[in-house]
Amino acid sequence: xxxxxxxxxLTSALAELHYGNQPQELYEPIRYSxxxxxxxxxxxxxxxGAQLFTDDWQRALxxxxxxxxxxNFTLLHDDIMDQAPLRRGQPTVHxxxxxxxxxxxxxxxxxRAYELLFDIEPALLPEALRRFSQTAxxxxxxxxxxxxxxxxxxxxxxxxLDMIQLKTAVLLGFALELGARLGGASPADAxxxxxxxxxxxxxxxxxxxxxxxxxxxxxxxxxxxGDIVSNKKTYLLLTALEQANEAQQATLQRWIGNNxxxxxxxxxxxxxxxxxxLQIRTRTEALINEYFQDALAHLEAVQAPAERKQLLxxxxxxxxxREN
Amino acid sequence: xxxxxxxxxLTSALAELHYGNQPQELYEPIRYSxxxxxxxxxxxxxxxGAQLFTDDWQRALxxxxxxxxxxNFTLLHDDIMDQAPLRRGQPTVHxxxxxxxxxxxxxxxxxRAYELLFDIEPALLPEALRRFSQTAxxxxxxxxxxxxxxxxxxxxxxxxLDMIQLKTAVLLGFALELGARLGGASPADAxxxxxxxxxxxxxxxxxxxxxxxxxxxxxxxxxxxGDIVSNKKTYLLLTALEQANEAQQATLQRWIGNNxxxxxxxxxxxxxxxxxxLQIRTRTEALINEYFQDALAHLEAVQAPAERKQLLxxxxxxxxxREN
Numbered sequence: 001x002x003x004x005x006x007x008x009x010l011t012s013a014l015a016e017l018h019y020g021n022q023p024q025e026l027y028e029p030i031r032y033s034x035x036x037x038x039x040x041x042x043x044x045x046x047x048x049g050a051q052l053f054t055d056d057w058q059r060a061l062x063x064x065x066x067x068x069x070x071x072n073f074t075l076l077h078d079d080i081m082d083q084a085p086l087r088r089g090q091p092t093v094h095x096x097x098x099x100x101x102x103x104x105x106x107x108x109x110x111x112r113a114y115e116l117l118f119d120i121e122p123a124l125l126p127e128a129l130r131r132f133s134q135t136a137x138x139x140x141x142x143x144x145x146x147x148x149x150x151x152x153x154x155x156x157x158x159x160x161l162d163m164i165q166l167k168t169a170v171l172l173g174f175a176l177e178l179g180a181r182l183g184g185a186s187p188a189d190a191x192x193x194x195x196x197x198x199x200x201x202x203x204x205x206x207x208x209x210x211x212x213x214x215x216x217x218x219x220x221x222x223x224x225x226g227d228i229v230s231n232k233k234t235y236l237l238l239t240a241l242e243q244a245n246e247a248q249q250a251t252l253q254r255w256i257g258n259n260x261x262x263x264x265x266x267x268x269x270x271x272x273x274x275x276x277x278l279q280i281r282t283r284t285e286a287l288i289n290e291y292f293q294d295a296l297a298h299l300e301a302v303q304a305p306a307e308r309k310q311l312l313x314x315x316x317x318x319x320x321x322r323e324n
Numbered sequence: 325x326x327x328x329x330x331x332x333x334l335t336s337a338l339a340e341l342h343y344g345n346q347p348q349e350l351y352e353p354i355r356y357s358x359x360x361x362x363x364x365x366x367x368x369x370x371x372x373g374a375q376l377f378t379d380d381w382q383r384a385l386x387x388x389x390x391x392x393x394x395x396n397f398t399l400l401h402d403d404i405m406d407q408a409p410l411r412r413g414q415p416t417v418h419x420x421x422x423x424x425x426x427x428x429x430x431x432x433x434x435x436r437a438y439e440l441l442f443d444i445e446p447a448l449l450p451e452a453l454r455r456f457s458q459t460a461x462x463x464x465x466x467x468x469x470x471x472x473x474x475x476x477x478x479x480x481x482x483x484x485l486d487m488i489q490l491k492t493a494v495l496l497g498f499a500l501e502l503g504a505r506l507g508g509a510s511p512a513d514a515x516x517x518x519x520x521x522x523x524x525x526x527x528x529x530x531x532x533x534x535x536x537x538x539x540x541x542x543x544x545x546x547x548x549x550g551d552i553v554s555n556k557k558t559y560l561l562l563t564a565l566e567q568a569n570e571a572q573q574a575t576l577q578r579w580i581g582n583n584x585x586x587x588x589x590x591x592x593x594x595x596x597x598x599x600x601x602l603q604i605r606t607r608t609e610a611l612i613n614e615y616f617q618d619a620l621a622h623l624e625a626v627q628a629p630a631e632r633k634q635l636l637x638x639x640x641x642x643x644x645x646r647e648n
Contacts (some may be wrong), residue, residue, distance in 0.1 A: 020461060026468040077431060081424040100405040100471060103427060104464050107401060110434055111460045118453050122446050129442050129453075136435045137344060140428050144350040147424060 003311055006047045006057075010040055013061055014068065019112055029093045029105040030112070033072050036088045041319065042175040043068040048312050049179025049193050052304040060182040063128065066116035067175045070132075073109035074139055076102055081147065110136075124181055135174040142167025155233050157242065161202065169201025185302075192298045199295035200316050203288045207320060209234040210284050213272060225268030231256050235287070236280050240271075243278045292320055327635055330371045330381075334364055337385055338392065343436055353417045353429040354436070357396050360412045365643065366499040367392040372636050373503025373517050376628040384506040387452065390440035391499045394456075397433035398463055400426055405471065434460075448505055459498040466491025479557050481566065485526065493525025509626075516622045523619035524640050527612045531644060533558040534608050537596060549592035555580050559611070560604050564595075567602045616644055 014034065020027045043064035050060035078084075079092040080102050086092060094102035120128050145163040149155045177194035185193070212227040213236060227234050237252075244252055252274060255267050275281065295316060299309055338358065344351045367388035374384035402408075403416040404426050410416060418426035444452050469487040473479045501518035509517070536551040537560060551558050561576075568576055576598060579591050599605065619640060623633055 020465070023465060023468045023472055025472060026465055077427055081427060099423075101468075103401055103405060104468055107430075107434065108461050108464045110431065111457050111464070114438055115454070115457045118450050118457075122450070125449065126442050126446070130439070133435050133439045133442075137432050140432045140435070141344070141347060141350060144347045144425075144428055148347055148349060 001051070001311065003044075003315065006044055006051070006311075007040060009058070009061065010043050010047065010064065010068075014040075014043075014065060017065060017069075020108070025097065025101055026105055026108060029076075029097055029101055030109055032096070033076050033093055033105070033109070034069070036090055038072075038088060040068060041315075042071050042171060044315065045172060045175040045197060045312075046179035046182075048315065049176040049185075050183035051311070052180065052193075052302065052308050053183035053185050053189075057179075057183060060179045062116045062119055063178055063182060064175070066113045066132070067171065067178065069109055069116060070113040070136060071171060073106050073113060074143070076106040076109065078143055080106075081143070120182065128178060128181065131174060131177065135170050138166045138170045142170075149233050155238060157235065157238050160233065160235060160238050164202055164205040165198065168205045169198040172201035172204070173197035185304075189302045189304070192301045196295045196298040196302075196312070196316075199291045199298065200319060203291035203295065204319050206235050206284060206288045206291070207322070209236050210281065210288070212236075213275065214281055225264075225272070228268045228271045229264045231259075235284060236275060237271075239283055240275055240278050240280050243280075243283075244274065248274050248277065288320065292316070325375070325635065327368075327639065330368055330375070330635075331364060333382070333385065334367050334371065334388065334392075338364070338367075338389060341389060341393075344432070349421065349425055350429055350432060353400075353421055353425055354433055356420070357400050357417055357429070357433070358393070360414055362396075362412060364392060365639075366395050366495060368639065369496060369499040369521060369636075370503035370506075372639065373500040373509075374507035375503075375635070376517075376626065376632050377504065377507035377509050377513075381503075381507060384503045386440045386443055387502055387506060388499070390437045390456070391495070391502065393433055393440060394437035394460060395495060397430050397437060398467070400430040400433065402467055404430075405467070444506065452502060452505065455498060455501065459494050462490045462494045466494075473557050479562060481559065481562050484557065484559060484562050488526055488529040489522065492529045493522040496525035496528070497521035509628075513626045513628070516626045520619045520622040520626075520636070520640075523615045523622065524643060527615035527619065528643050530559050530608055530612045530615070531646070533560050534605065534612070536560075537599065538605055549588075549596070552592045552595045553588045555583070559608060560599060561595075563607055564599055564602050564604055567604075567607075568598065572598050572601065612644065616640070 017034070019030045019034075046060050046064035046067055047057050050057035075087060076093050079087055080094045080099050084092050085095055090096075092102070093105060097105075114129075114132075117128055117132060118125070142163055142165070145159075146167055149160070149163065173194040174197070176197035177190045180190040180193045209227065212232075212234065213225060215224055223229075226232075227237070231237075241249070241252060251270065255270050258267060296313065299312060299316075302309065341358070343354045343358075370384050370388035370391055371381050374381040399411060400417050403411055404418045404423050408416050409419055414420075416426070417429060421429075438453075438456075441452055441456060442449070466487055466489070469483075470491055473484070473487065497518040498521070500521035501514045504514040504517045505511075533551065536558065537549060539548055547553075550556075551561070555561075565573070565576060575594065579594050582591060620637065623636060623640075626633065
């Protein structure tokens with residue numbers, strides 16, 4: 001089986017989802033947000049989690065879409081909070097409409113996400129709902145921590161890893177766990193897949209941090225060095241701050257204090273220079289690889305046919321090697 | 325049995341609810357919002373709905389709290405959208421903290437509301453979840469319509485009644501229906517109770533509109549005439565606009581166009597004068613009474629002991645006669 005079978009099924013099913021009609025101001029932004037595309041990684045993980053254990057992976061289709069609708073709900077509300085003007089190159093909902101519309105449409109998306117879970121067979125439903133809710137709360141905790149970190153003078157690497165675990169990784173883990181359970185996996189196998197997912201999730205976010213600085217401007221799709229310009233406390237910056245000698249520390253702090261737009265280019269070059277001195281790229285790649293190897297070990301431990309795991313391994317590799 | 329048995333049980337149970345600990349910025353606003361009090365009418369309706377059919381109404385306690393947490397979630401997000409500085413005399417969450425905190429805490433409250441439903445016995449769980457979700461989406465639709473109406477030149481009375489049905493009434497109806505089903509009611513009885521609830525809900529909102537103009541300043545708790553000053557399209561104003569002759573129409577439109585703070589007192593007096601000429605108070609009271617009688621007929625039709633219905637009839641009467 002090819003990955004495209006799953007992603008095509010998903011694309012058609014998502015295109016046919018009905019959210020509601022009236023008032024338009026409530027439902028049009030939901031359709032807009034859901035039609036922006038994106039990689040659909042999370043629902044794909046749910047389907048791939050299910051196909052490890054069953055040929056009838058289609059039973060995981062609506063729950064997979066629940067995960068995607070939930071993910072898009074978080075993007076919608078996060079974009080208000082982060083005052084982001086663009087998402088995937090298009091105006092965000094709070095800009096195209098207004099923040100009130102974005103709040104309320106997001107609320108309905110969260111409700112619709114839950115609804116997509118209610119067809120789960122009764123024996124599995126309560127656990128799926130509980131785990132989904134726990135994950136949803138954790139994602140919100142991650143977003144709150146992320147906002148808190150912007151205002152805090154010192155954030156440790158452990159705090160940062162904990163934050164991305166919550167904000168990004170737990171949902172990838174849940175997506176897989178959910179698919180696995182729906183496919184008939186044992187709790188132990190579902191847990192291995194959850195941990196495969198969270199490891200990939202952390203690695204995925206670290207890769208994001210890395211691409212911001214070392215990505216190819218042509219393929220990355222965002223301005224290279226954007227995190228440096230905005231003093232974002234990424235794994236790269238936090239590691240540099242931790243590893244820097246006195247002089248490097250002083251240089252970093254001086255550039256962090258310099259937010260003049262005309263200095264942006266020099267700032268990126270200078271901070272990147274210190275990253276290079278401290279081998280931040282190598283360190284980050286080593287940590288990504290550590291998480292990736294951990295993820296693969298969890299996948300290895302799952303009691304399922306090796307050839308069925310191949311799709312998940314392939315997708316994970318694709319996520320690690322992506323350039324945008 | 326006395327109403328206080330139910331409300332005391334509810335108060336203790338709500339006080340013991342755990343929402344989460346870290347980060348504090350996420351969970352402290354939830355505790356703050358839930359501790360502001362309020363009449364706790366909705367969860368009370370759930371418990372009273374259950375006790376019609378069972379002595380073990382305590383099984384409806386967590387689901388009753390789900391309704392209350394959901395209601396407070398809507399207040400939290402509505403207050404951001406309406407830029408309301410105060411709620412029950414205290415600073416709103418988006419003022420005391422900030423809008424981002426209010427968005428995210430509200431999101432978690434919606435998740436926690438769902439979680440309070442998951443202990444419902446498996447046979448009743450999917451229906452309860454579907455109806456809760458449908459109601460939740462309708463409440464959001466009502467809020468969106470309410471916001472739309474502010475900008476629309478013409479709103480019909482039918483549109484207004486439809487809006488308050490969604491924004492306010494369906495949740496009261498659902499609260500009762502949920503309690504009834506958990507207590508063991510037949511679908512027919514649960515539906516009668518739902519309609520009792522929605523009728524009371526509409527009457528309740530119309531009473532609110534009336535109190536704004538004809539309430540006693542000392543007991544009402546808000547500035548009398550606030551809706552007139554802000555040109556709020558209430559049932560009173562919409563009826564006046566529909567019933568007014570040419571001269572009254574012109575006077576109303578002139579005052580609607582006059583938003584000078586120093587003219588507020590004269591505006592309230594003038595608009596109230598037209599309301600009196602058009603017997604708006606009597607008309608509104610007649611409509612409230614119509615909904616109230618309809619509500620009582622639905623309660624009457626329920627197959628449950630008359631003495632157990634007494635509590636619900638009493639609570640409904642209390643809501644109709646309230647002065648604030």
